[in-house]
Amino acid sequence: xxxxxxxxxxxxxxxxxxxxxxxxxxxxxxxxxxxxxxxxxxxxxxxxxxxxxxxxxxxxxxxxxxxxxxxxxxxxxxxxxxxxxxxxxxxxxxxxxxxxxxxxxxxxxxxxxxxxxxxxxxxxxxxxxxxxxxxxxxxxxxxxxxxxxxxxxxxxxxxxxxxxxxxxxxxxxxxxxxxxxxxxxxxxxxxxxxxxxxxxxxxxxxxxxxxxxxxxxxxxxxxxxxxxxxxxxxxxxxxxxxxxxxxxxxxxxxxxxxxxxxxxxxxxxxxxxxxxxxxxxxxxxxxxxxxxxxxxxxxxxxxxxxxxxxxxxxxxxxxxxxxxxxxxxxxxxxxxxxxxxxxxxxxxxxxxxxxxxxxxxxxxxxxxxxxxxxxxxxxxxxxxxxxxxxxxxxxxxxxxxxxxxxxxxxxxxxxxxxxxxxxxxxxxxxxxxx
Amino acid sequence: xxxxxxxxxxxxxxxxxxxxxxxxxxxxxxxxxxxxxxxxxxxxxxxxxxxxxxxxxxxxxxxxxxxxxxxxxxxxxxxxxxxxxxxxxxxxxxxxxxxxxxxxxxxxxxxxxxxxxxxxxxxxxxxxxxxxxxxxxxxxxxxxxxxxxxxxxxxxxxxxxxxxxxxxxxxxxxxxxxxxxxxxxxxxxxxxxxxxxxxxxxxxx
Numbered sequence: 001x002x003x004x005x006x007x008x009x010x011x012x013x014x015x016x017x018x019x020x021x022x023x024x025x026x027x028x029x030x031x032x033x034x035x036x037x038x039x040x041x042x043x044x045x046x047x048x049x050x051x052x053x054x055x056x057x058x059x060x061x062x063x064x065x066x067x068x069x070x071x072x073x074x075x076x077x078x079x080x081x082x083x084x085x086x087x088x089x090x091x092x093x094x095x096x097x098x099x100x101x102x103x104x105x106x107x108x109x110x111x112x113x114x115x116x117x118x119x120x121x122x123x124x125x126x127x128x129x130x131x132x133x134x135x136x137x138x139x140x141x142x143x144x145x146x147x148x149x150x151x152x153x154x155x156x157x158x159x160x161x162x163x164x165x166x167x168x169x170x171x172x173x174x175x176x177x178x179x180x181x182x183x184x185x186x187x188x189x190x191x192x193x194x195x196x197x198x199x200x201x202x203x204x205x206x207x208x209x210x211x212x213x214x215x216x217x218x219x220x221x222x223x224x225x226x227x228x229x230x231x232x233x234x235x236x237x238x239x240x241x242x243x244x245x246x247x248x249x250x251x252x253x254x255x256x257x258x259x260x261x262x263x264x265x266x267x268x269x270x271x272x273x274x275x276x277x278x279x280x281x282x283x284x285x286x287x288x289x290x291x292x293x294x295x296x297x298x299x300x301x302x303x304x305x306x307x308x309x310x311x312x313x314x315x316x317x318x319x320x321x322x323x324x325x326x327x328x329x330x331x332x333x334x335x336x337x338x339x340x341x342x343x344x345x346x347x348x349x350x351x352x353x354x355x356x357x358x359x360x361x362x363x364x365x366x367x368x369x370x371x372x373x374x375x376x377x378x379x380x381x382x383x384x385x386x387x388x389x390x391x392x393x394x395x396x397x398x399x400x401x402x403x404x405x406x407x408x409x410x411x412x413x414x415x416x417x418x419x420x421x422x423x424x425x426x427x428x429x430x431x432x433x434x
Numbered sequence: 435x436x437x438x439x440x441x442x443x444x445x446x447x448x449x450x451x452x453x454x455x456x457x458x459x460x461x462x463x464x465x466x467x468x469x470x471x472x473x474x475x476x477x478x479x480x481x482x483x484x485x486x487x488x489x490x491x492x493x494x495x496x497x498x499x500x501x502x503x504x505x506x507x508x509x510x511x512x513x514x515x516x517x518x519x520x521x522x523x524x525x526x527x528x529x530x531x532x533x534x535x536x537x538x539x540x541x542x543x544x545x546x547x548x549x550x551x552x553x554x555x556x557x558x559x560x561x562x563x564x565x566x567x568x569x570x571x572x573x574x575x576x577x578x579x580x581x582x583x584x585x586x587x588x589x590x591x592x593x594x595x596x597x598x599x600x601x602x603x604x605x606x607x608x609x610x611x612x613x614x615x616x617x618x619x620x621x622x623x624x625x626x627x628x629x630x631x632x633x634x635x636x637x638x639x
Contacts, residue, residue: 061500073478073481080470080474081470084466084470088466091459091463095455096456116470119470120470121501121502123473123477124501125502126477127616128577128579128580128616130577130579131578132578133498133500136500136501143465143466143469146458146462150458150462
């Protein structure tokens, strides 16, 4: 397992100075975590390779997009071939002579992809080929996806994922062939991502991809569902975020919290927003359409396709981690509360009250657990959630500006005080434990 | 875990794994070269050996991030009465449309076939919607753009009100070979669009 070595090295020196670890043991620990890293690519070199190749390729595309009329068709064909040939030659060289060099692999993979797009753009403009931008991007993405597999290129993966997300979002839910092709491309990309999750899930770039994937799919999901009633959309939104929360909790168990942190925080934040929206009192017809949502009528296939694996994951999580992480169940359970509350035709006030209570209980659980476990960040999350909830309730109330103003000041002061007290308590407890 | 990841990892590091990766690399190179060369060969042969068809259009100037500026060709659908097609009410069909020889004006449809015709006339493979009530087929043209050098395309936009008037008949020149069509020029009045732009810019100077 790879760990954040820079941090460890720095800490080891401090531990040795504080006589917590002997220098012999520090050397052993250092050796244990750096052994496998000798052949690890130089990150700076790799970033330069990615940006260099990307900039050169984009430059070529822009220059040729000028569409030089002075150049004959034959000249343009030669340019297209030279560009592609050059990229292929570099790719073969990298594969045969520089196998194992991630910087080379990234550079040539991106250059090859961009060169293919450039070559094809030249051909399309030379022969006035029809077809819109979507079909052009689909074709070039399909042709360059294998490069991702051959070179395991993170740069190509990021570029192609963004292209596929843009493609799906450009024709949401229309069921046409262009939309189907975009989803097939996504499946082809997903195979690489899953492969990465199996073999390299503790690498930094995989963590970046986890977040990129979650954000990209969130965009896809919201655009695919934007024809639905807002309340229904909110349910799927929460379900989606809960799905990622559970996936990261199961993929990255407790002792590797560092790796699941980005997704976990993102999912919690997104679910909290949904709960806060639903806590608002008053007319909620904009949320729920005619009063309630008939989930069974709208989209059975989608509903069961998402709920069945979700429930399985939730069950697995409860069975394995209930004791240590029960306070966090609040987040993955939230989608089901949304489901029931929107399904049983509640009045606006009733649904507002249910979500207010649920969110408040969740916030209190976070505060209590954060204080008990001496996790200031978790306790602060609870405080933040509770304070936003109170603010919402304040705006919902019929109080005048003066009363509201005084109320804000009082509550704000109370929260600052609570935060200060908790901070002191946690620091004290930590000292006692030391 | 059900899958033994170490075994799979070792496989990719083995000689056989490396060989497979190399084969995949060269297969992809072959596909990329074949697709690129195939496209060039296909469309180049149409432009060199194809017959001319002219279709009328009204145009304007948009932009494509990868392929540069182009003039959008709004080619009107053609209607053609035929009894060669039979279907209930309306149906989508792939058709082979033959055109009478180009005489400087808009090309006239000679006939419509469901199979590749054995003819000396220029023909295109197109999509059409057949209306069995009127016994006519509405033929759509897939040619939607003519790429131009950036400054020339901007000039088309600038002079569009002078170029695309009712008096000026704008014709898209399409070269056709074995059913494949490639747009080769846009003729306005009796001048190529590039020449027309040059003459306007000369007048302005």
